[in-house]
Amino acid sequence: MQRFQLYIDGAFCDGEASFDSVDPATGKAWAQMPEARETDVDRAVESAHKALYDGPWSKLTATQRGKLLYKLADLVAANAARLAELETRDTGKIIRETSAQIAYVAEYYRYYAGIADKIEGSYLPIDKPDMEVWLRREPVGVVAMVVPWNSQLFLSAVKLGPALAAGCTLVLKASEDGPAPLLEFARLVHEAGFPPGVVNIITGFGPSCGAALGRHPRIAHVAFTGGPETARHVVRNSAENLASTSLELGGKSPFIVFADADLESAANAQVAGIFAATGQSCVAGSRLIVEASVKDRFLALLKRKAEAVRIGSPLDMATEVGPLATARQRQHIDALVERSSAAGARVVTGGRVPVGEGFYYPPTILDCDGVDSPSLAEEFFGPVLSVVSFETEEEALRLANDTVYGLASGVFTQNLTRAHRLMKGIRAGVVWVNTYRAVSPIAPFGGFGLSGHGREGGLAAALDYTRTKTVWLRTSDDPIPDPFVMR
Numbered sequence: 001m002q003r004f005q006l007y008i009d010g011a012f013c014d015g016e017a018s019f020d021s022v023d024p025a026t027g028k029a030w031a032q033m034p035e036a037r038e039t040d041v042d043r044a045v046e047s048a049h050k051a052l053y054d055g056p057w058s059k060l061t062a063t064q065r066g067k068l069l070y071k072l073a074d075l076v077a078a079n080a081a082r083l084a085e086l087e088t089r090d091t092g093k094i095i096r097e098t099s100a101q102i103a104y105v106a107e108y109y110r111y112y113a114g115i116a117d118k119i120e121g122s123y124l125p126i127d128k129p130d131m132e133v134w135l136r137r138e139p140v141g142v143v144a145m146v147v148p149w150n151s152q153l154f155l156s157a158v159k160l161g162p163a164l165a166a167g168c169t170l171v172l173k174a175s176e177d178g179p180a181p182l183l184e185f186a187r188l189v190h191e192a193g194f195p196p197g198v199v200n201i202i203t204g205f206g207p208s209c210g211a212a213l214g215r216h217p218r219i220a221h222v223a224f225t226g227g228p229e230t231a232r233h234v235v236r237n238s239a240e241n242l243a244s245t246s247l248e249l250g251g252k253s254p255f256i257v258f259a260d261a262d263l264e265s266a267a268n269a270q271v272a273g274i275f276a277a278t279g280q281s282c283v284a285g286s287r288l289i290v291e292a293s294v295k296d297r298f299l300a301l302l303k304r305k306a307e308a309v310r311i312g313s314p315l316d317m318a319t320e321v322g323p324l325a326t327a328r329q330r331q332h333i334d335a336l337v338e339r340s341s342a343a344g345a346r347v348v349t350g351g352r353v354p355v356g357e358g359f360y361y362p363p364t365i366l367d368c369d370g371v372d373s374p375s376l377a378e379e380f381f382g383p384v385l386s387v388v389s390f391e392t393e394e395e396a397l398r399l400a401n402d403t404v405y406g407l408a409s410g411v412f413t414q415n416l417t418r419a420h421r422l423m424k425g426i427r428a429g430v431v432w433v434n435t436y437r438a439v440s441p442i443a444p445f446g447g448f449g450l451s452g453h454g455r456e457g458g459l460a461a462a463l464d465y466t467r468t469k470t471v472w473l474r475t476s477d478d479p480i481p482d483p484f485v486m487r
């Protein structure tokens with residue numbers, strides 16, 4: 001079995017324990033992973049703290065930090081194929097997607113490399129004649145980063161890029177469900193030449209590793225991606241160290257199709273929105289809200305496309321839907337489909353666990369019209385689409401906003417004024433009009449409500465990893481006057 005190591009203080013090491021990682025395509029263990037517990041977490045955080053305040057990193061100029069990030073970007077691009085294969089092997093995400101996504105991850109590092117020396121402080125036009133006052137922007141401190149299994153290289157790039165550009169140091173915890181790509185990525189960080197302790201990459205279980213990391217007294221900020229329940233633990237733990245948090249959580253994103261839309265194009269976008277990554281995507285367009293007059297036609301299109309999807313080994317370039325990442329995930333999806341069927345949802349296609357090895361689940365469509373189906377409210381994080389229809393634009397908007405989440409949304413219409421009304425009315429952090437699942441390092445990303453808070457991507461994300469310091473300099477040579485009056 002292949003063995004992986006933790007990366008702490010610029011060195012590769014074993015963890016306090018170890019665990020087996022399972023190949024989702026076979027259900028069998030394929031690699032041994034190091035398990036970090038409290039002592040490893042403590043060592044990693046202490047090394048990040050030392051690197052932030054005492055090490056060579058603290059003396060680098062912003063431009064030099066940017067150069068290291070450029071180097072990392074080049075290394076990610078050069079090693080994309082190898083990293084993609086590892087991610088596919090460990091999480092079951094299809095190679096077609098991991099290859100393209102990881103090649104694009106390099107662009108995130110490049111974007112933040114360029115931003116490193118553009119994070120400016122400011123000069124304040126203060127209301128006192130003998131004072132000069134500035135705001136300095138300094139790194140927020142040691143950052144804890146916690147990510148789930150899906151798209152780990154991507155979900156960590158949107159944290160590492162801006163944090164390193166801002167001058168922070170960090171401890172990144174890879175998900176226990178498929179940590180191989182991030183543990184391997186540590187080798188590129190090392191090769192790029194980041195000083196020891198600047199980037200530490202560990203893995204372990206939520207309660208013993210993630211919690212110890214999040215509540216560590218030296219942590220200033222926790223950047224978390226995962227489910228809302230875990231996010232509540234993260235926020236509770238932050239009561240210990242009073243760290244700030246940014247939370248990228250789940251979603252139940254509406255995908256609205258009007259009768260005037262290009263239905264073929266919308267159907268392709270819907271397939272991408274719900275079946276790509278086997279539905280294990282936080283932005284999955286999991287609630288189709290379709291105008292009643294085209295519902296049957298659109299569903300027939302979708303059914304045909306869903307049934308034509310090539311399901312198979314995630315390592316095969318021809319595969320379109322691979323296995324789910326874990327057996328636990330498949331049980332959750334199966335149980336929610338069962339509960340929804342029991343509530344009256346009609347299975348249009350799929351909806352059954354296939355026989356054979358691996359954690360596969362077929363593309364599934366549930367017609368939920370007139371049914372109070374749990375599938376309309378709860379996140380599957382799997383390839384299951386719930387469908388409802390509407391008669392009016394107001395009804396479409398009401399249905400779209402009928403959720404505790406607010407991450408992404410899609411609107412398909414040729415009507416420009418209606419598109420404008422909806423992009424304003426939808427309560428979600430991202431609105432895609434006549435497209436879906438598009439991302440860029442230049443475009444901020446994040447949610448409302450139970451989808452979390454904070455934004456990743458864009459310039460503002462780098463500023464979020466800074467804190468300001470106000471500096472007052474008195475320019476008068478006269479003695480300080482009356483000490484009992486505030487100046």
Ligand code: NAD
Nearest residue numbers: 147148149175206210211226227230233248249250251282
């Ligand atoms: P999860 O919340 O179970 O786990 C995420 C991470 O948190 C893992 O690394 C886990 O070890 C860690 N963790 C668990 N308990 C912890 C604790 N007490 N303290 C600190 N860390 C702890 O999520 P998951 O099931 O692995 O991933 C699926 C969820 O992630 C879905 O809800 C999905 O929508 C969400 N997600 C969101 C985004 C986004 O950008 N908004 C992207 C991808 C996934």
